[in-house]
Amino acid sequence: MDLVESRICIVGATGGLGSEIARQCVGHGARVVLAGRNPTALERISQELACPSVRIDVAEPTSADQAIAEAVEILGGLDVVICATGTVAFGPVTELEDVILERLFVANVLGPVRVTRAAIGALTSGGVIVNISGIVADHPTAGMAAYSATKAALTAFDRAVAREVRRAGVRILDVRPPHTETGLATRPIAGVAPALPEGRVPREVARAIVDAVAAGATDVVF
Ligand SMILES: NC(=O)c1ccc[n+]([C@@H]2O[C@H](COP(=O)([O-])OP(=O)(O)OC[C@H]3O[C@@H](n4cnc5c(N)ncnc54)[C@H](OP(=O)(O)O)[C@@H]3O)[C@@H](O)[C@H]2O)c1
Incomplete structure (x- = not known):
């Protein structure tokens, strides 16, 4: 897939990986719409990359549909949604309250499912949807049981929905990165991260993801 002039919407563009992916897509000559929740961070990345932005909170049931529709309006269509x-x-699951479990599953599973559902309706044949799962989908980890479950759920969803949309010519790319130095582990919604080895460099993980979009891959493991 040629990324030059391709129309890409990046959801979570204010995050460590999302912002790096956005920088690289712009660097490849893509036309990018940035979708994010935090207005200040969204404005900052929008100004840095000179890209339009749309608001999204995947916890709101209709937000993904609205954001993808706005991105389609801005770009005149979409080729890639990331x-x-x-x-x-x-921490052990016994220490995680319901409200934490719900926030975890909304951000990591329900959100990407909503974005994928909206994207399927917006992409034409040849389109690509990228979801970022994690290495814990394949290697569920004690002390991260609920997080591991969210990632395994997203990978299972990606594999199944890939079959649903294959005939329409839409490709699903399931990415399962290892620990990466975006700062995610330093701002958990509950608990404290265990001692972790030095993680991957966000720019390199983002490059692998963008390369996989261009290469026609359906899976990225590191
Ligand atoms: N970093 C790692 O070690 C690692 C490893 C494997 C997989 N991953 C996965 O990679 C993805 C990106 O992680 P990251 O490292 O880039 O973390 P990050 O820097 O914390 O970025 C997370 C992004 O998710 C957005 N977000 C969270 N809840 C949202 C909601 N309800 N609606 C809209 N946006 C929401 C945040 O928006 P705000 O700016 O508004 O908070 C932020 O842009 C995550 O799925 C993570 O699990 C990360």
């Missing part, structure tokens, strides 16, 4: 929303919680 969802980089997510959050993390640490």
Whole structure:
């Protein structure tokens, strides 16, 4: 897939991975709409990259549909939708309250599912949807049981929905990065991160994702 002039919407563009992916897509000559929740951070990345932005909060049931429709309006269509929303919680599941579990599953599963559903309706044949799962989908980790479950759920969703949309010519790319130094582990919604080895460099993980979009891949593991 040639990214030059391709029309890309990046959801979670205010995040560590989302912002790096956005920089690289712009660097490849793509036309990018940035979708994000935090208005100040969204304005900052929008100004840095000189890209239009739309608001999204994937916790709101209709927000993904609205944001994707606005991106279509701005770009005159969409070729790629990348969802980089997510959050993390640490600690044994017995220490995680319902409100934390719900926020985790909304940001990491329901959100990307809503974005994917909206994107399917917006993409034409040859389109690509990227969801960022995690290495814990394949290697569920104690102390991160609920987070691991969200990532396994998203990967299962990606594999199944890929079959639903294959005939329409839409490709699903499921990305499962290892620990990456975006700061995600330092701002959990509950608990404290265990001692982690030095993580991957966000720019390099983003490059692998953008390369995989261009290469026609359906899976990225590191
Ligand atoms: N970093 C890692 O080690 C690592 C490893 C494997 C997988 N991942 C996955 O990669 C994805 C991106 O993570 P990251 O490292 O870039 O973390 P990050 O820097 O914390 O970015 C997370 C992004 O998700 C957005 N978000 C969270 N809840 C949202 C909601 N309800 N509606 C809209 N946006 C929402 C945040 O928006 P705000 O700016 O508004 O908060 C932020 O832009 C996540 O799914 C994460 O689980 C990360």
